[in-house]
Amino acid sequence: MITLSEDGRTVEVTVRQEVLRIEPWGPDSLRVRAGQHTILDDVPGALIPQKPSPAGAVVNADSASVTNGSLTAMVELLETDTGVDPLVRFVRTDTGAELLSEQRAHFWWPGARQFVSAGNGYGRLEQRFSAYEGERLYGLGQHTHGRLDQKGLVLDLVQRNAEVSIPFLLSDRGYGFLWNIPAVGRVELADNGTRWVADSARQIDYWITTGENPAAILSHYADATGHAPMLPEWATGFWQSKLRYRSQEELLDVAREYQRRGLPLSVIVADFFHWTHLGDWRFDPAEWPDPEAMTAELAELGVKLMISVWPTVSPLSENYPKMLEDGLLVGTEHGVPHHAPWRDKGFDVEMPVAFYDATDPEARKFIWDKVKQNYYDKGARVWWLDGCEPEIQPGHPQNLRFHLGAGAEVFNMYPMKHAQAFHEGMLAAGDDEIVLLARSAWAGSQRYGAALWSGDISPTWESLRAQVKAGLNVAVSGIPWWTTDIGGFHGGDPESPQYRELMVRWFQYGVFCPLLRLHGFRDRRTAFGPEMTGGPNEAWSYGEAAFELIEQSLRMRERLRPYLLRQMRVAHEQGIPPMRPLFVDFPEDDAAWETDDEFLLGPDVLVAPVLHAGVTSREVYLPLGSAWVDVATGQRHAGGTRLRADTPISTIPVFLREGADVPLRL
Secondary structure, three states: OEEEOOOOOOEEEEEOOEEEEEEEOOOOEEEEEEEEOOOOOOOOOOOOOOOOOOEEEEEOOOEEEEEEOOEEEEEEEEEEOOEEEEEEEEEEOOOOOEEEEEOOOOOOOOOOEEEEEEEOOEEEEEEEEOOOOOOOEEEEEEOOOOOOOOOOOEEEEOOEOOEEEEEEEEEOOOEEEEEOOOOOEEEEEEOOEEEEEEEEEOEEEEEEEEOOOHHHHHHHHHHHHOOOOOOOHHHHOEEEOOOOOOOHHHHHHHHHHHHHOOOOOOEEEEOOOOEOOOOOOOEOOOOOOOHHHHHHHHHHOOOEEEEEOOOEEOOOOOOHHHHHHOOOEOEEOOOOOOOEEEOOOOOOOOEEEEEEOOOOHHHHHHHHHHHHHHOHHHOOOEEEEOOOOOOOOOOOHHHEEEOOEEHHHHHHHHHHHHHHHHHHHHHHOOOOOOOEEEOOOOOOHHHHOEEEEOOOOOOOHHHHHHHHHHHHHHHHOOOOOEEOOEOOOEOOOOOOHHHHHHHHHHHHHHOOOOOEEEOOEOOOOOOOOOOOOOOOOOOOOOOHHHHHHHHHHHHHHHHHHHHHHHHHHHHHHHOOOOEEOHHHOOOOOHHHHHOOOOEEEOOOEEEOOOOOOOOOEEEEEEOOOOOEEEOOOOOEEOOOEEEEEEOOOOOOOEEEEOOOOOOOOO
């Protein structure tokens, strides 16, 4: 049976126990939900309400269509060996060209959708679509596999350190697709079909959009999941961090040294173990005796203090008894609510710790009240949301129980809800300059001011190469604020000439990332615990020759900042990320879709980072549609050409679109 809503815009198809709903959801976009017996409106997801758009539906006896601008969904009731089965196709309204089609798994059973019950309304859900020869797929968050085009991969839909699950895809066929389900599962992008799987959920929910180009698709996606706030001007500068500054005086000495050397510095970080106990969310007065004086001195230097705030709560914390009693901690299906090992201050061995429940509004309010009292009211304004996957050990999200539902169903949205706590708290405090450095994210995290970084990565050339592609896929996934630990996190010897070369090249790349941040656990490293600090990791820590080149990069960033801020406004208003693959601006150039080791920063700056040790030149592709000017030489080159650019250790190939006014040359 096919029915039409009273407003003539939404179609519902009922076949036996399955209900399928297709409705407009933003310009040129449709939302599809499928459930058992009914459609649930209280299932968590990323989509936000949309203003009604001009749309209409047509219903026939065994078919229907819903048209919303450039996108039309066509649903047909197919006669099969096991009865009638609904199948949906999405086409361009003007030409009828197919964008994406659901695909039956088998001529007998199952169809395009499958629900395998686990009881109590939950089940394993599958949704299948056709595969298309030559299709390229981008997005899906951040991964360490080193690929830009995701076609042919199988990816887990689960949050892990350095593996960020954002279930949005952009296709070169001209559509964007969001799997609007925060459940743990996987996506299979095979040659014989695409399959999305939720291990345990209550209904299928996906959103699809189209547009005249990739930029339009990304704008629609931002409209559907929320636009990022405007990035504050100070956040475009340089952020200094190391594994841990152990005291107030040590941190201030570093900030003073940047001032003494005349080096630009916007943010400095007080990392973990600055607290009394994990989950107290306050400074240890033995190491940080006067936070107000510290933040005041930093403000005089033009520097913001960033505080590392973990979502974990030790049983030693002063807040643990109340949070446990009031039900503010993440629960478990079996066993006590402890989810990871931790060696806390005042305890010589690892002990189990809990996580606060970021999906619970009362828990979000509780943590913000502590953060405001102990940090914000003492002058801190910038937050580092570390370990916010959440970092459970062992990784069994199915054993967790959240305020919003079972762990297997809602686990992936934890980092988004965690960011929401700080966004809401800052706004309530009258502060709209919200920057949250987060180690994980989900669809919609950008609307809360989440800035993603690529997690605890290796200090290797291979890792650097992977960052370029990871950052571009993050941009396509709707997160415009992104960065890496310059030099990688896990190690790196400041005395090594080989590592110093990598550090210089990583800085040159980092200058053109949306955020510029130095961080890492440098050698000599020690065992995990409150005594750890890591080796030196300041701009001058890598020898005079490297420092001269690092300073050169910092000066380049300063010249770039006004242009970058303009691109951040575009991201805020239009949803187009500042750092992006070439195909976003040059979709008609087939080579732009295949280029995965270059990127654009805004429409005018093309960057080709040096990604291998010891090289003195690299090939650069200049996309068709504009001429390009080499920043290093001033030489003009036609678009659609490949050239070999010189890459002495002092140079990263950067090209300006002809006619662009970006003051990058010395």
